[in-house]
Amino acid sequence: xxxxxxxxxxxxxxxxxxxxxxxxxxxxxxxxxxxxxxxxxxxxxxxxxxxxxxxxxxxxxxxxxxxxxxxxxxxxxxxxxxxxxxxxxxxxxxxxxxxxxxxxxxxxxxxxxxxxxxxxxxxxxxxxxxxxxxxxxxxxxxxxxxxxxxxxxxxxxxxxxxxxxxxxxxxxxx
Amino acid sequence: xxxxxxxxxxxxxxxxxxxxxxxxxxxxxxxxxxxxxxxxxxxxxxxxxxxxxxxxxxxxxxxxxxxxxxxxxxxxxxxxxxxxxxxxxxxxxxxxxxxxxxxxxxxxxxxxxxxxxxxxxxxxxxxxxxxxxxxxxxxxxxxxxxxxxxxxxxxxxxxxxxxxxxxxxxxxxxxxxxxxxxxxxxxxxxxxxxxxxxxxxxxxxxxxxxxxxxxxxxxxxxxxxxxxxxxxxxxxxxxxxxxxxxxxxxxxxxxxxxxxxxxxxxxxxxxxxxxxxxxxxxxxxxxxxxxxxxxxxxxxxxxxxxxxxxxxxxxxxxxxxxxxxxxxxxxxxxxxxxxxxxxxxxxxxxxxxxxxxxxxxxxxxxxxxxxxxxxxxxxxxxxxxxxxxxxxxxxxxxxxxxxxxxxxxxxxxxxxxxxxxxxxxxxxxxxxxxxxxxxxxxxxxxxxxxxxxxxxxxxxxxxxxxxxxxxxxxxxxxxxxxxxxxxxxxxxxxxxxxxxxxxxxxxxxxxxxxx
Numbered sequence: 001x002x003x004x005x006x007x008x009x010x011x012x013x014x015x016x017x018x019x020x021x022x023x024x025x026x027x028x029x030x031x032x033x034x035x036x037x038x039x040x041x042x043x044x045x046x047x048x049x050x051x052x053x054x055x056x057x058x059x060x061x062x063x064x065x066x067x068x069x070x071x072x073x074x075x076x077x078x079x080x081x082x083x084x085x086x087x088x089x090x091x092x093x094x095x096x097x098x099x100x101x102x103x104x105x106x107x108x109x110x111x112x113x114x115x116x117x118x119x120x121x122x123x124x125x126x127x128x129x130x131x132x133x134x135x136x137x138x139x140x141x142x143x144x145x146x147x148x149x150x151x152x153x154x155x156x157x158x159x160x161x162x163x164x165x166x167x168x169x170x171x172x173x174x
Numbered sequence: 175x176x177x178x179x180x181x182x183x184x185x186x187x188x189x190x191x192x193x194x195x196x197x198x199x200x201x202x203x204x205x206x207x208x209x210x211x212x213x214x215x216x217x218x219x220x221x222x223x224x225x226x227x228x229x230x231x232x233x234x235x236x237x238x239x240x241x242x243x244x245x246x247x248x249x250x251x252x253x254x255x256x257x258x259x260x261x262x263x264x265x266x267x268x269x270x271x272x273x274x275x276x277x278x279x280x281x282x283x284x285x286x287x288x289x290x291x292x293x294x295x296x297x298x299x300x301x302x303x304x305x306x307x308x309x310x311x312x313x314x315x316x317x318x319x320x321x322x323x324x325x326x327x328x329x330x331x332x333x334x335x336x337x338x339x340x341x342x343x344x345x346x347x348x349x350x351x352x353x354x355x356x357x358x359x360x361x362x363x364x365x366x367x368x369x370x371x372x373x374x375x376x377x378x379x380x381x382x383x384x385x386x387x388x389x390x391x392x393x394x395x396x397x398x399x400x401x402x403x404x405x406x407x408x409x410x411x412x413x414x415x416x417x418x419x420x421x422x423x424x425x426x427x428x429x430x431x432x433x434x435x436x437x438x439x440x441x442x443x444x445x446x447x448x449x450x451x452x453x454x455x456x457x458x459x460x461x462x463x464x465x466x467x468x469x470x471x472x473x474x475x476x477x478x479x480x481x482x483x484x485x486x487x488x489x490x491x492x493x494x495x496x497x498x499x500x501x502x503x504x505x506x507x508x509x510x511x512x513x514x515x516x517x518x519x520x521x522x523x524x525x526x527x528x529x530x531x532x533x534x535x536x537x538x539x540x541x542x543x544x545x546x547x548x549x550x551x552x553x554x555x556x557x558x559x560x561x562x563x564x565x566x567x568x569x570x571x572x573x574x575x576x577x578x579x580x581x582x583x584x585x586x587x588x589x590x591x592x593x594x595x596x597x598x599x600x601x602x603x604x605x606x607x608x609x610x611x612x613x614x615x616x617x618x619x620x621x622x623x624x625x626x627x628x629x630x631x632x633x634x635x636x637x638x639x640x641x642x643x644x645x646x647x648x649x650x651x652x653x654x655x656x657x658x659x660x661x662x663x664x665x666x667x668x669x670x671x672x673x674x675x676x677x678x679x680x681x682x683x684x685x686x687x688x689x
Contacts, residue, residue, distance in 0.1 A: 005556055006622040009547055010621070016543045020536065020539055024536045027517055028532065031518065031522035032521070032522050035521035045511075045515070050507060056546070057503070060547060086405060108402070110403060111294075111404065113292055113414065117626070123623070125557070128556075133408075133410055134404070134410070134415075135402075135415060135485075154558065154559025154560065154627075155292065159216045159286070162213065162216070163213065
């Protein structure tokens with residue numbers, strides 16, 4: 001388990017929730033035992049609480065910066081992959097992309113909302129982008145690990161949604 | 175029981191019926207994942223998924239909120255000198271439940287686009303053989319009735335109950351400015367009729383096109399689907415981009431408005447159960463600031479539902495959504511401090527009502543961190559569409575539900591003349607909280623493992639997660655069954671319970687201490 005990405009997300013959520021549970025039950029226990037009177041230094045308490053919250057926000061945003069590469073295409077030369085989705089299948093051309101090179105995915109749909117969700121060879125979700133009829137979404141990504149990458153639809157699209165799966169290859173080019 | 179209380183009681187009972195239907199369908203889902211992991215019941219799963227969402231959210235949670243909030247708003251009515259509205263709440267009850275019944279009938283005939291509709295899926299469904307045109311039209315009528323009830327009849331009924339008319343007088347506004355409880359209710363009245371109008375109009379356009387009353391070529395260019403490759407005989411009636419912007423403007427803010435109403439209930443109820451001689455919040459000013467901040471920031475935050483439309487969403491739109499989402503978190507942080515300081519200063523009397531309200535608020539805060547993760551764009555691209563999002567959605571809705579159950583425990587003596595037994599209430603609160611927490615952690619772990627939401631079958635370790643969800647779901651459901659049995663029993667002599675208030679008296683004002 002690597003402490004980044006979705007694994008890091010749920011572990012940090014678990015940690016924060018356990019802290020909150022502990023604090024809440026502690027406060028509840030004290031409150032049931034009786035009134036304590038005014039807070040000793042209310043402005044300090046307020047500042048500490050809000051400061052902690054602001055730190056949390058900073059941490060969440062900073063931790064996400066390394067994935068900011070999954071963004072709009074830039075001027076840098078990149079390979080292009082056309083992805084077309086429909087119920088319940090994909091057409092991906094080409095089916096093989098180079099590692100360590102920016103790849104631009106051009107994603108669209110022929111009927112309803114789908115998504116292009118890409119999982120790495122260890123089954124970790126790398127990114128998901130909407131596929132919408134009449135529109136083309138573009139996403140730029142750089143794969144660092146060669147292997148088979150699974151594609152799943154992550155926008156509910158009817159009865160066959162769970163079986164809308166395919167894959168493509170990432171290869172290290174010589 | 176006086177007439178307004180009787181209608182509230184009918185709303186509450188009807189909500190419990192929808193909760194039961196939604197709950198049974200909800201248990202069906204993990205059972206299929208656990209015991210039919212090969213995917214042999216995909217159609218059944220889709221129907222149950224849609225029915226569970228609609229029944230729970232609109233039939234159960236929204237209707238419970240309506241019944242209790244109208245009761246709560248009556249405490250303001252004494253000052254207006256007016257009598258509570260009679261026709262409006264009845265029309266509201268009729269339209270809401272009539273629309274839900276039509277949706278249920280459509281659902282049983284196979285209409286299954288999930289409770290968020292996923293436009294253009296509802297109208298693409300017949301062309302792709304997923305459901306017929308008949309269920310689609312039935313569903314569209316049902317949706318229209320529900321929208322009318324949610325967006326217009328309920329705010330009007332709430333406003334008339336609180337203020338005696340559709341808007342507050344100067345005196346009433348001055349009072350609301352110092353009362354976060356009332357302000358939270360006023361937020362719904364002010365927000366939803368406006369924020370829901372775009373999707374209401376666009377849905378009407380879709381309906382008109384489906385019925386052949388309008389042709390897509392007659393629509394203005396901004397809502398006509400752009401030319402591009404589409405499957406034969408598939409042509410969404412309107413461009414899904416503006417529709418989804420309008421839809422999430424409505425749906426996100428409906429959930430936020432229900433959340434603000436729930437926070438208003440927390441502000442109003444918790445001080446009544448402290449040990450202070452007179453009930454008072456630690457800082458009403460901070461409460462008003464929190465409700466105001468929450469209301470204003472919730473509106474632009476809806477864009478976080480559209481993060482995965484990377485190229486179609488303008489960059490500023492996404493940045494604004496992220497910043498606004500974080501501001502709503504600050505509002506929750508203010509509320510947590512305020513309520514925590516109130517409890518620290520004044521202590522707490524043990525009773526199921528505040529336990530439920532505080533338990534729900536705690537769940538809301540625990541889920542809040544997950545919500546902030548999902549509201550951060552780069553995190554969202556790695557978690558969206560998985561069960562991680564379901565963990566957030568389900569938990570926030572259960573949290574709001576627990577807060578309203580606390581209000582039901584509070585209002586029950588005034589409604590029916592006798593209190594609910596406290597020991598059973600403690601058991602109800604504990605089992606509900608444990609079940610909800612178990613489902614939350616299971617979905618979180620499953621989502622981190624990449625399991626897609628609304629999908630059947632779940633890949634990988636899906637069956638294992640299905641078993642865990644089923645166990646915690648059964649625990650949660652058992653708690654509600656025990657509660658309903660207790661609720662519907664004839665009154666028993668109180669044992670460990672507050673002194674019952676005389677039967678036939680109106681509900682206690684939320685400003686009054688329970689006996």
